[in-house]
Amino acid sequence: MTDKTLTRMDLSEAVFREVGLSRNESAELVESVLDHISDALVDGEQVKISSFGTFSVRDKNERIGRNPKTGEEVPITPRRVLTFRPSHLMKDKVAAGNK
């Protein structure tokens, strides 16, 4: 456990090291990958990345919630939520690395 937070910069740095592109272009490609995944999800598509995981969009119906402070009942509007299911490979790696 090192408790570090990686950002886009770390991902583009990894791409920069892996392929002989400029830092700038590496950053653009990272952004482009995230954008394409987002666009597909916004279109309601499932995004399946083998050995990584699956992003899927679920529709949630309206339900009654409660304001925890006042106890007042408020309707929670129907919405679309994103779920990520890690692949077996990722689950195994994460479990093995954090023993």
Next chain:
Amino acid sequence: MIRSELIQTIADENPHLYQRDVERIVNTIFDEITNALAQGNRVELRGFGAFSVKKREARVGRNPRTGDSVQVDAKAVPFFKTGKLLRDRLNGKA
């Protein structure tokens, strides 16, 4: 969309790159996220979402077929929280 389609889309948009380099780029991104989580790190991608590791306590589970009690060890699992921008976009707000 699957991994190969994502690679193809990026390759089509970047005709100056070799397909195999686009493959390496896309694979590097996902490998980097997986490796970060395997080391107990977080990956925060503003607007998209954040990957983190959650600890699960040891518990007594049950074999659903036989009903036998089984000890399930504590473990760490990957977790993804959707970013605000993407959450809003999914609901037509951005």
